[in-house]
Structure formats: C-alpha cells, structure tokens
Amino acid sequence: xxxxxxxxxxxxxxxxxxxxxxxxxxxxxxxxxxxxxxxxxxxxxxxxxxxxxxxxxxxxxxxxxxxxxxxxxxxxxxxxxxxxxxxxxxxxxxxxxxxxxxxxxxxxxxxxxxxxxxxxxxxxxxxxxxxxxxxxxxxxxxxxxxxxxxxxxxxxxxxxxxxxxxxxxxxxxxxxxxxxxxxxxxxxxxxxxxxxxxxxxxxxxx
Numbered sequence: 121x122x123x124x125x126x127x128x129x130x131x132x133x134x135x136x137x138x139x140x141x142x143x144x145x146x147x148x149x150x151x152x153x154x155x156x157x158x159x160x161x162x163x164x165x166x167x168x169x170x171x172x173x174x175x176x177x178x179x180x181x182x183x184x185x186x187x188x189x190x191x192x193x194x195x196x197x198x199x200x201x202x203x204x205x206x207x208x209x210x211x212x213x214x215x216x217x218x219x220x221x222x223x224x225x226x227x228x229x230x231x232x233x234x235x236x237x238x239x240x241x242x243x244x245x246x247x248x249x250x251x252x253x254x255x256x257x258x259x260x261x262x263x264x265x266x267x268x269x270x271x272x273x274x275x276x277x278x279x280x281x282x283x284x285x286x287x288x289x290x291x292x293x294x295x296x297x298x299x300x301x302x303x304x305x306x307x308x309x310x311x312x313x314x315x316x317x318x319x320x321x322x323x324x325x326x
Contacts (some may be wrong), residue, residue, distance in 0.1 A: 231255070
C-alpha cells in the first residue's frame, strides 16, 4: 500500500493575522477616501458660497458718477441725478446770494446754478458757457451744481460702500466716504439742502 501524503500544516494564526491586517488596510483606505471626499465637498461648498456672495454683491452694486471739483474728485449716486449737461447761456444777477453763480435755461425751465466749490469748502469759482452741471433727479430740481469736469462712472457694492464710509468722516456730513482711489462720496441730498439754505430758491430767475 502507498501511504497517504502528509497534509500541509496551516498556520491559522498567521492567516487570521493577514486577514485582520487586510481588513485594517481596507478600513484605513476607506477612511482616507471618505476624508478626502469630505475635504473636496467642503472646498466646493466654500467656492459656491463665495460665488453666491459675489453675485449678491454685484446685484446690490450701485453706480456713482465721478466728477472733478477743483483738484479733487467726487462721486454722486447715479440714481439721484437726472443728467449731466453743459451750459449754453448763463444770466448773472448782482443780488444773487453767495454761492449762486446765476441762472440758466434747460428744457424750458429756469434753473439756479450753484457753486459746488463753495458748497464743498473750496472757495469761490466762476461759471462760463460750456461748463458742466449736475442736474438732480427730483429733490430740489430747480437747482443745478457746477462741476469742472465729468470723469466717468464707478460701481460700488455694499461692501465697498461700507469700507469707504469707514475710511473717512466729514464734520459737515456732505462727504459720507472716500474710496481707495481717493474719490469722495457725496451725500447729494445733504449738498442740495445746503445749497437751498443759501437762499438759492429765492434767486431771481428773470
């Protein structure tokens, strides 16, 4: 008879150790993948939140019209301006209050031309035909403000406006902020109120 071949010895402890090591490696790999996925999702969430914030800021952005008065640049909210026009003819009055440069006709209406230099504390200026003026949209629509030049327009978000407000304070309240480009933001309603207080509303217009 042929003797049966001896059965191979199985080291079950070693097998169990290898299985446990493999399971631990799989768990570690799954945990690493899960952590990596959470990191990716977190970054995507932050990126989406930033994008949504940028969209909201753009939606809340306001247009400001930049003009030059003397050596400085100022900006007024575009929503409070009806137009920027040039004077075609100007009538001066010897009895006009200080700060009033004269009266002129625009679209069939007589408007009082105010000296924006004087209103902003830059001294007196002179007006001439061809000068630029700001026309208010509604409030004090009988007044107009002389400027030296129209520079352009800029967009300010709510965040930009808040930063500009923090960067500057004005004792008279006419300038409510200043941008990083050194453009003063005008409280247009306050400027018109100061203009009216000079007696401009009673200036002769004939």
